[in-house]
Amino acid sequence: MKIILAVTGCIGAYKSAVVLRLLQKEGFEILPVMTQAAQQFITPLTLEKLSGHKVVSDLFSDHTVQIEHIHLARESHLLLVAPATANILAKFAQGIADDFLSTLYLSTVTPVIVAPAMNVEMWHHKATRKNLEILRERGVEVVEPGSGYLACGEEGEGRLAEPEHILEAVLNTFRREKSLLGKRVLITAGPTIEDLDPVRFISNRSSGKMGYALAGEAQSRGAQVVLVSGPTQLEPPEGVNLVRVRSASEMAKAVFQHFARSDVVVMAAAVSDFTPANVSSEKIKKKDAKPVIHLEKTVDILKRLGQRKEWQFVVGFAAESGAVRENARRKLQEKGLDLIVGNDISPQDQGFESDFNQVIVIDSDGKEEEFPLLPKTDVARILWDKIETRCAQRAANRRPQTVDHIPQTG
Numbered sequence: 247m248k249i250i251l252a253v254t255g256c257i258g259a260y261k262s263a264v265v266l267r268l269l270q271k272e273g274f275e276i277l278p279v280m281t282q283a284a285q286q287f288i289t290p291l292t293l294e295k296l297s298g299h300k301v302v303s304d305l306f307s308d309h310t311v312q313i314e315h316i317h318l319a320r321e322s323h324l325l326l327v328a329p330a331t332a333n334i335l336a337k338f339a340q341g342i343a344d345d346f347l348s349t350l351y352l353s354t355v356t357p358v359i360v361a362p363a364m365n366v367e368m369w370h371h372k373a374t375r376k377n378l379e380i381l382r383e384r385g386v387e388v389v390e391p392g393s394g395y396l397a398c399g400e401e402g403e404g405r406l407a408e409p410e411h412i413l414e415a416v417l418n419t420f421r422r423e424k425s426l427l428g429k430r431v432l433i434t435a436g437p438t439i440e441d442l443d444p445v446r447f448i449s450n451r452s453s454g455k456m457g458y459a460l461a462g463e464a465q466s467r468g469a470q471v472v473l474v475s476g477p478t479q480l481e482p483p484e485g486v487n488l489v490r491v492r493s494a495s496e497m498a499k500a501v502f503q504h505f506a507r508s509d510v511v512v513m514a515a516a517v518s519d520f521t522p523a524n525v526s527s528e529k530i531k532k533k534d535a536k537p538v539i540h541l542e543k544t545v546d547i548l549k550r551l552g553q554r555k556e557w558q559f560v561v562g563f564a565a566e567s568g569a570v571r572e573n574a575r576r577k578l579q580e581k582g583l584d585l586i587v588g589n590d591i592s593p594q595d596q597g598f599e600s601d602f603n604q605v606i607v608i609d610s611d612g613k614e615e616e617f618p619l620l621p622k623t624d625v626a627r628i629l630w631d632k633i634e635t636r637c638a639q640r641a642a643n644r645r646p647q648t649v650d651h652i653p654q655t656g
């Protein structure tokens with residue numbers, strides 16, 4: 247397996263040699279790439295001698311027949327940028343291709359991992375935050391920097407992640423790739439909209455980001471994904487079968503239609519629990535007497551799935567504004583789920599509209615695991631790892647007894 251290790255212009259560039267060595271110990275062949283700025287910090291000779299390959303850094307210097315950035319992108323199995331400057335993240339996010347590495351990125355179809363390193367203010371700058379959000383949405387994995395004393399003399403976040411963490415991210419990427427090949431996955435996302443009249447409706451704050459991140463992750467692991475989505479502003483991950491719905495009843499219909507052909511169902515949508523009993527065909531006028539809206543319960547999709555499931559692995563979400571653990575446990579039981587993801591939607595920096603989520607995951611054996619506040623794309627990775635582990639355990643338990651257990655006769 248070949249990995250492109252790209253180094254950019256940071257003080258932390260010297261650590262790339264350690265990353266290179268760790269990857270080699272795992273049996274990877276390293277193809278080194280450096281930006282011009284990176285060569286101000288370490289010499290290409292170091293990476294060249296360690297890797298046994300010429301360092302590529304200039305888009306125009308190589309006059310062989312091959313176009314080097316395309317050739318390298320096709321020859322490798324992963325692009326790792328460690329350390330990654332604020333500058334290269336911005337170029338990747340905007341699709342700027344004005345040097346070898348940024349042009350290479352645009353030609354890359356393999357997984358991409360970036361390990362950012364920079365001054366704390368650069369790390370927290372809105373431009374960097376936005377660029378990271380764009381890259382994450384596109385499926386780029388970000389190895390979060392650590393916190394501590396920085397080369398600039400300041401303290402805070404921005405220090406390149408430890409080489410061992412970067413190695414772990416690489417190994418996990420190869421482990422996950424195609425781990426869901428042949429699996430049919432049904433995911434719901436976003437809010438539902440319950441109409442009151444032609445202009446007004448009842449809805450909720452769900453952005454759909456969690457469901458879309460789950461769909462993107464399942465897709466990158468090789469699953470066939472059906473994404474049933476309420477109205478959102480999001481671009482669906484490439485390759486998923488997107489089914490757009492509006493109301494809770496439309497969502498129920500779409501889910502029940504695809505359920506029988508699914509192996510795993512993840513209900514991340516915030517489905518309305520109530521809908522107006524009557525929808526006015528005319529706009530309700532201001533001069534009308536104080537209007538009273540009568541609500542009725544919508545179909546409990548999750549409960550129906552819990553009752554109907556045969557081989558399907560069903561995952562629910564419990565978005566709560568208090569007593570998350572207790573409510574999630576109760577919902578897991580009541581709806582007959584295989585796994586539940588509880589999250590507290592009251593803090594502003596997490597939940598519905600945020601890019602971050604802090605979750606507690608509880609399985610049907612009652613085992614729970616709590617995670618810190620993480621980007622939703624990271625939460626999606628964690629959840630698929632968990633789902634895969636639980637599905638494998640279930641398959642192992644169902645396997646027929648071996649011949650050793652058949653009683654001997656005669």
Ligand SMILES: Cc1cc2nc3c(=O)[nH]c(=O)nc-3n(C[C@H](O)[C@H](O)[C@H](O)COP(=O)(O)O)c2cc1C
Nearest residue numbers: 254255256257281283284331332333334363364365
């Ligand atoms: C001493 C020094 C240290 C720097 N350290 C960093 C850093 O840690 N992270 C970063 O994003 N930029 C850092 N920079 C700025 C980058 O080198 C600069 O933005 C450069 O254009 C990056 O180019 P590249 O992304 O093509 O490698 C540093 C600059 C200097 C002079």
